Structure formats: C-alpha cells, structure tokens
Amino acid sequence: MFDDLRELYQEVILDHGKSPRNFREIDHAKYHAHGNNPMCGDQLEVFVETDDAGNITDASFLGKGCAISVASASLMTEMLRGKNIDEARKMFEGFHEMCTTGDDNALAGVGQEDADRLQVLSGVSEFPMRVKCATLAWHTMNAATKGEAGISTEDERG
Amino acid sequence: MNATAEAIVNPVFDVEAARRDFPILTREIHGKPLVFLDSAASAQKPRQVIDAERYIYENEYANVHRGIHYLSQICTDRMEAAREKIRAFLNAAKTGEIVFTRNATESINLVAASWGRKFLKAGDEIILSEMEHHSNIIPWQFLRDELGVVLRIAPVTDDGEFRMDAFAELLGERTKLVAITHMSNVLGTIVPVADVVRMAHDAGARVLLDGAQAVTHIPVDVQALDCDFYVFSGHKLYGPSGIGVLYGKEELLEAMPPYMGGGEMIRAVTFEKAEWAELPYKFEAGTPAIAQAVGLGAAVDYMTGLGLDAIGAHEADLLNYATQRLSSIKGLKIIGTAPGKSSVLSFTMDCAHPHDIGTLVDRAGVAIRVGHHCAQPLMDRMCLAATARASFGLYNTRGEVDVLTESLEAVQEFFG
Numbered sequence: 001m002f003d004d005l006r007e008l009y010q011e012v013i014l015d016h017g018k019s020p021r022n023f024r025e026i027d028h029a030k031y032h033a034h035g036n037n038p039m040c041g042d043q044l045e046v047f048v049e050t051d052d053a054g055n056i057t058d059a060s061f062l063g064k065g066c067a068i069s070v071a072s073a074s075l076m077t078e079m080l081r082g083k084n085i086d087e088a089r090k091m092f093e094g095f096h097e098m099c100t101t102g103d104d105n106a107l108a109g110v111g112q113e114d115a116d117r118l119q120v121l122s123g124v125s126e127f128p129m130r131v132k133c134a135t136l137a138w139h140t141m142n143a144a145t146k147g148e149a150g151i152s153t154e155d156e157r158g
Numbered sequence: 159m160n161a162t163a164e165a166i167v168n169p170v171f172d173v174e175a176a177r178r179d180f181p182i183l184t185r186e187i188h189g190k191p192l193v194f195l196d197s198a199a200s201a202q203k204p205r206q207v208i209d210a211e212r213y214i215y216e217n218e219y220a221n222v223h224r225g226i227h228y229l230s231q232i233c234t235d236r237m238e239a240a241r242e243k244i245r246a247f248l249n250a251a252k253t254g255e256i257v258f259t260r261n262a263t264e265s266i267n268l269v270a271a272s273w274g275r276k277f278l279k280a281g282d283e284i285i286l287s288e289m290e291h292h293s294n295i296i297p298w299q300f301l302r303d304e305l306g307v308v309l310r311i312a313p314v315t316d317d318g319e320f321r322m323d324a325f326a327e328l329l330g331e332r333t334k335l336v337a338i339t340h341m342s343n344v345l346g347t348i349v350p351v352a353d354v355v356r357m358a359h360d361a362g363a364r365v366l367l368d369g370a371q372a373v374t375h376i377p378v379d380v381q382a383l384d385c386d387f388y389v390f391s392g393h394k395l396y397g398p399s400g401i402g403v404l405y406g407k408e409e410l411l412e413a414m415p416p417y418m419g420g421g422e423m424i425r426a427v428t429f430e431k432a433e434w435a436e437l438p439y440k441f442e443a444g445t446p447a448i449a450q451a452v453g454l455g456a457a458v459d460y461m462t463g464l465g466l467d468a469i470g471a472h473e474a475d476l477l478n479y480a481t482q483r484l485s486s487i488k489g490l491k492i493i494g495t496a497p498g499k500s501s502v503l504s505f506t507m508d509c510a511h512p513h514d515i516g517t518l519v520d521r522a523g524v525a526i527r528v529g530h531h532c533a534q535p536l537m538d539r540m541c542l543a544a545t546a547r548a549s550f551g552l553y554n555t556r557g558e559v560d561v562l563t564e565s566l567e568a569v570q571e572f573f574g
Contacts, residue, residue, distance in 0.1 A: 001568040002518050004188075009514075014573070040513050041530040041543040064543050066511035067573070133513060 008123035017067030022060040022077035034150035035140030046140040073137030171468040179204040190523030193558045198549030210456035211449045240455025247458045249379040254437035261402035262370040263293040265389035270297035272414040280306030282334040287312040289342040292532040318345035318494035329361040340372035345494025346502040375500045377466045397457030401450035418443040469552045473501040476550045483563040501550040509573040512546040522565035
C-alpha cells in the first residue's frame with residue numbers, strides 16, 4: 001500500500017528508527033541541549049563530548065520521536081565522532097539545506113562518504129511537514145555547540 | 159406515559175445523500191478516494207453553506223448596520239437572521255445574547271478579558287479540567303499573571319472520564335468561574351455539564367462551557383443547561399472559518415465592558431467619551447465577518463434539517479464500529495474510553511509514532527490528525543507525547559472506517 005513511501009522511509013531509516021545508535025546519556029558532556037518540536041510534542045536531548053583539541057570524541061541522544069527524527073538523530077551521532085565543532089556545524093548547514101530544498105549540491109561542503117549517508121534523508125524535502133522531524137536533532141546539536149540550553153523548531157522554518 | 163409512547167424511534171439518516179452535499183468528498187488524494195477523518199479539527203462544508211456565502215457576495219453584499227441603501231439593509235437583515243438561527247439552535251432566550259466572534263478561541267478571550275478583568279481579583283479561583291484545549295487554558299493564564307487569580311485543575315481518570323468527585327472537592331468559596339470543555343477534542347469524553355453547572359452555581363461560581371466539539375454532535379440547550387457562557391466555532395459545525403459564537407446570559411453581557419473598541423460597538427462618541435451600543439453590538443467592533451455569519455446560519459439550517467439526533471446516532475454507530483475494528487489491530491491502544499464518549503478516536507501504535515502513521519495513511523487517502531491536539535497538559539497527564547486521532551463527522555461511513563483499518567494494518571506491516 002505504501003510502496004511510494006520507500007523513498008522517504010529507506011531501509012537505513014527504518015533500521016535506525018527502530019534501533020537507534022548512541023541512545024544514551026553522556027555524563028558531564030561538554031555540550032548538551034534540549035530540542036523541542038512543539039508541532040508534534042517531540043522532545044530530545046543531544047550530548048556531545050570533545051577532547052582538548054576540540055575534536056568530537058562521543059555524541060549521543062535521548063528522547064522520543066517519529067522514525068524520521070530518531071533515525072536522523074541516530075545517524076548524526078554516528079557521524080559526529082571524529083569531526084571538530086566547525087565541521088559539525090558545516091554538516092548541519094548542508095544537511096539543513098538538503099532537507100529544506102532537496103538540492104543534492106547542498107552537501108557539497110561535506111565529505112563524500114558523509115554526504116552519501118545523509119542522502120538517505122533527502123526524501124523529506126518532498127514532505128514539508130516532516131522537515132522539522134529530520135532536522136530537530138541537528139538544530140539541537142547546533143544549539144548545544146553554541147552553548148545554548150535548548151531550541152524549539154517553532155522558531156525556525158525547517 | 160405508556161411503554162409504546164416511550165419507544166425510541168430510530169432516526170433515519172441517509173449518509174449517502176448527505177455526502178452528495180459535500181463537493182470536496184468526491185476528490186481523490188494521492189490517487190485514492192478522500193477519507194476525511196479530521197472533522198474535529200475543521201469540518202468540510204456542504205454546498206448549502208458554500209452557496210449561501212456565494213449568494214450573498216453575488217447578490218446582497220454591503221456593509222451592515224451602516225448604510226440606509228437597499229443592499230446594506232438587506233445584508234443586515236441576512237446577518238441578523240443568521241444570529242436568530244443560532245439563538246434558536248442553542249435555545250438562548252434572546253438574540254442579543256448571541257455575539258459573533260472569529261472563533262471559540264476569541265470568544266473565550268473575550269470573556270477572560272472583559273468579564274474576568276472586571277469581576278475577578280487576586281486569590282479568586284478558576285477551575286479548568288485536565289482535558290482543556292490550549293484555547294481554554296492560555297486566556298486564563300493571562301488573567302492569572304495579570305490579576306493573581308488561581309487556576310485549579312479538575313482531573314480525569316485514566317480512561318478519560320471526568321471525575322465529578324474531585325471536581326466537587328475543588329469547588330469552594332473562592333471559586334468564581336468554572337471554564338470547562340463540553341466534549342474533549344482528544345478523548346471524546348462528554349462532561350456531564352448540567353451537573354457541573356448546578357454544582358458550580360450552588361458554590362456561587364459562573365460557568366463557561368467550551369462547546370467547540372460538542373455542538374457538532376449533540377443538541378445544546380443553554381437555558382436547560384443554565385450555563386453562563388457557551389462558546390463554539392463555525393468551522394467545526396460545517397460552517398465557514400472566521401466566524402464563531404459567544405453565548406452569554408444577558409445580565410452578564412450587560413455588566414461587561416467592551417472587549418475591543420471601534421465602529422459598530424458605540425452609540426455616541428466624542429473625543430472625551432463614548433457610549434456603548436446595545437447587545438450584542440457592544441462586543442462586535444469593526445466590520446464583522448458578514449458572509450461567514452450568513453454561512454454559519456446556513457450550516458445551522460443544514461444541521462437542523464438533518465436532525466442532530468439522527469446525526470448523533472449515525473456518528474455513534476461509526477464510533478462503535480471504528481472502536482471495534484481498531485481494537486482488533488495488534489499493538490494499537492485507544493486513548494479515551496469514557497462511557498458515553500462522542501465521535502473522536504485517539505490512538506497510539508506500538509510499531510509507529512503518530513507522525514509516521516499520519517504520513518503513511520495519507521498515502522491511502524486517509525486524513526487524520528496527529529500530534530498533541532493543542533492539549534499538551536492532557537498529553538502529559540496521559541504520559542504521551544502525541545496520538546493519532548480519527549474523528550467522525552456526519553458524512554463518514556463504515557466503509558471509510560474499513561479503509562482506515564486496512565491502512566493501519568498496512569502501517570503495522572510497514573514498520574512491524
């Protein structure tokens with residue numbers, strides 16, 4: 001019945017949505033923020049740990065959400081490890097643009113391997129109501145790295 | 159009275175005939191026939207309402223209560239005739255007790271800002287229920303922050319039943335207002351409002367009933383209920399958006415100051431002072447939603463023509479059937495099972511988040527609401543972030559419930 005939704009719900013998304021990676025708290029994480037999507041009531045927390053050189057050594061999340069938002073958060077925490085904060089933000093910007101515009105070139109500034117992984121979520125650009133689901137964890141991570149305590153996606157478009 | 163006279167006559171309701179009145183129901187969504195199960199958010203419009211609005215714009219439109227020219231007079235007559243229809247629909251004592259607003263939200267804000275500011279003071283208590291829509295919470299929080307009134311919250315059971323015992327305990331000398339929903343937009347619970355009103359009045363409190371959901375499903379008689387205020391929106395009653403109603407008892411409305419200032423609401427103005435117009439115009443500053451008011455009148459005619467009892471019986475059958483069908487889906491939990499509930503069906507599924515459910519069934523042409531339904535405190539009470547909600551209107555059918563059921567089974571397969 002839902003064959004045409006396989007583009008949105010790719011196997012990777014279903015997998016991460018069902019079995020999220022890094023679904024845990026990091027005690028005393030250097031960066032930590034709450035994300036809230038008031039439209040659907042979804043809430044999550046993102047934790048990011050860095051070493052002295054500013055490289056991300058660990059990233060994790062907790063919370064409730066739909067398959068899209070959980071999968072996106074799960075993928076994000078996997079991909080953040082080994083990046084520095086600037087690279088993480090650049091990845092956020094590219095990902096955000098891909099989700100809102102559907103433009104494949106949005107990820108040009110991100111390494112090819114990462115771009116390929118993020119591509120699985122590009123389907124949300126066809127579903128404007130679901131863009132915030134995909135970007136919630138990323139907005140939260142971005143806010144955390146700026147030292148903000150939390151974000152609400154109501155404040156932004158996408 | 160003998161047994162024969164008491165026999166219940168089964169109202170006849172021809173749903174297929176009613177469906178033909180709603181042009182939008184013939185369209186397809188993603189190549190599938192539209193199954194519209196989101197009437198609790200906003201109902202579709204019958205041709206009778208659409209035609210009434212179109213007719214007035216094409217034939218009788220001008221500003222109301224101002225001109226002495228022919229069109230202004232006839233348009234005023236049409237709008238006032240609509241007001242009278244709404245009076246009869248609610249069985250209010252007087253037409254002046256029917257105030258046109260934008261929607262139920264504005265009606266509640268009007269009462270809070272006008273009646274609340276004038277008659278409430280610090281320490282006074284307002285009782286709400288756990289089931290309130292945000293529109294019956296936030297205006298009272300404004301008053302709390304401004305005046306220092308205290309909000310008390312009447313609880314519901316885990317099944318979503320209104321707890322009369324707990325409500326009775328909250329009532330006291332300090333209670334000045336009970337502002338409560340007539341029917342929960344999430345749980346479908348019907349609050350026994352006649353008892354609530356009687357108990358509140360015994361305690362010396364006024365009562366505002368939020369009828370946004372109830373008015374589309376059950377006959378409302380504001381005099382029999384004896385409520386002080388009753389509010390609803392036109393768009394959920396198969397009428398236009400942008401028009402709503404505040405019913406208030408005349409003595410209360412008379413004692414209340416205007417809500418907004420402007421044209422139409424005055425009798426005489428100098429730069430030093432103004433005298434307010436008579437009811438209900440005192441509360442209707444500015445050019446009102448004229449065609450929408452007329453459209454709402456047509457909606458009321460439409461509902462009355464079909465018969466609220468007949469509509470109610472049809473919707474009750476749909477709710478029972480849907481409850482039975484959805485209960486057979488493994489991992490699906492129905493939220494809100496109060497006895498006598500009306501036709502909204504909230505649920506969660508183990509396999510999928512409500513947002514994913516909503517996106518999937520949309521592909522099957524099924525429109526349902528997902529999220530917190532503007533009732534976050536109730537979601538917290540039920541320990542839920544969100545639910546999916548199917549709501550039934552007069553035009554829905556058992557066949558559509560079958561489509562919903564099949565699409566939810568497919569959701570389970572997809573994520574299972």
